[in-house]
Amino acid sequence: MKTYRILFVCLGNICRSPMAEYVFRSQAAEAGVAHRIETASSGTSGWHNGENMHNGTLKKLKQQGIDPSGFASSQVRQSDGSRYDFLIAMDDNNLAELERLFGRRPEQIFKLTDLIPESGYNHVPDPWYTGDFDETFRLVSDGSRALLRKLGLTP
Ligand code: 4NP
Secondary structure (H helix, E strand, C coil): CCCCCEEEEEEECCHHHHHHHHHHHHHHHHCCCCCHHEEEECCCCCCCCCCCHHHHHHHHHHCCCCCCCCCCCCCCCCCCHHCCCCCEECCHHHHHHHHHHHCCCCCCEEEEHHHHHCCCCCCCCCCCHHHCCHHHHHHHHHHHHHHHHCCCCCC
């Protein structure tokens, strides 16, 4: 059976993309398809390399019953372009940086909000600036569910 490797990408890899990684893994486990996915996250900046997630992300994941342990922030690498089936950006800046590194590949590299046009958002707001981890969680959660459907892993 086909498995999918998915990398979620934001700027710092401490707020949005770690949330997406852990939510997606949790939803896949809940749907009984954890064995069909391999997922990770990274940041375009490398500013927080080796650090744990932001406290707000940790708190939100725990509040939602998701175990946030085992995380260390990392930066996107050149080898990620061939390692992952999908590289999923949180906003236009992340997307532009991924396209600079790997070229424009709309089937493989796109924004999470592209999967949820009904949300009315064209990016996942950065709680580093907004302070609103609930809003970010809602979008990440809806986007993650849409991704599972896109991959044919849930109905
Ligand atoms: P993230 O948020 O890209 O969702 O992880 C940020 C984290 C850190 C910074 C900016 C955004 N920073 O400027 O250090």
